[in-house]
Amino acid sequence: MVLNRDGSFLVWIMAVQLLVCGVYATDNTKDCKLLSESMSERKVLTRLEPLTQKDFTADASDGKDNYTYVFHLCGDASGVPNAGLVQIDKKTLKKTVIGMYNSTQAIGGSDWVMLIYGKGERYDGHCSKEMRRAIIMISCSRKTDVGQLEVVLEDRDRDQECFYLFELDSSAVCPAIPSQLSTGSIILIIGVCVLAVYLIGGFLYQRLIVGAKGMEQFPNYAFWVEVGNMTADGCDFMCRSRNREEAPAYRGVTADALEEETEERDDHLLPM
8 A cells, every 4th residue: 555655646746747847838929829820930939939928118209208118929918908019108108009919920030030910009190090010020149038128110101001110139039059069979978978977886886885895896897807808819819920839940959969979979089
């Protein structure tokens, strides 16, 4: 029963972890509704995931009027339902919807994303009373996680297609830096790490568990000694050209042979 309880407890822990990971892995950019659903635009939006669930504000003045602009990526700006970008009059606190995130367009390059919110509130006397539109230009800046929202201009001196233009710097749209390591370098690093783990782990095991001393603390010491001996023998066999079994090229003359020859040469001098 103890094992069952422990097992159930571990299962509950894993389930909670998976649930938490699932919550954090949610793609909040899915709340943006594209004018024409496409995989390319949806992929561009996913690059902006780090910018979701945040309000970005910017102040601007138009003559005597002062405004605060609130931008929210795929969420309600300043609490206005479906509003992605809102203009707030600082005097009257009136909120004017500039663009809706349920009418989104996303265009992306290698280091920039242009987000367009359409279907804002209609102009009173400009742009043929068409709906307002917000364009947010998000540019790459590796030194900035999320920069300050800036108002560039409001182009309303035309009959159609007027827009508000904003800028925002963020590292979220920066291209990934390619790895400078080659395949061989990666394999070498992995090999060195594995060797280090083998040596350190084996040394600790031999010293603390087995109780070895001296060179015996080296992991698999006997095996590596045998490998070394076999390597030396192989090198000796392959690299040495002299045959050890070959007889010497000449023989030395022994003292016994000289003495015998001397005695034989002296025999004719003896008296008969």
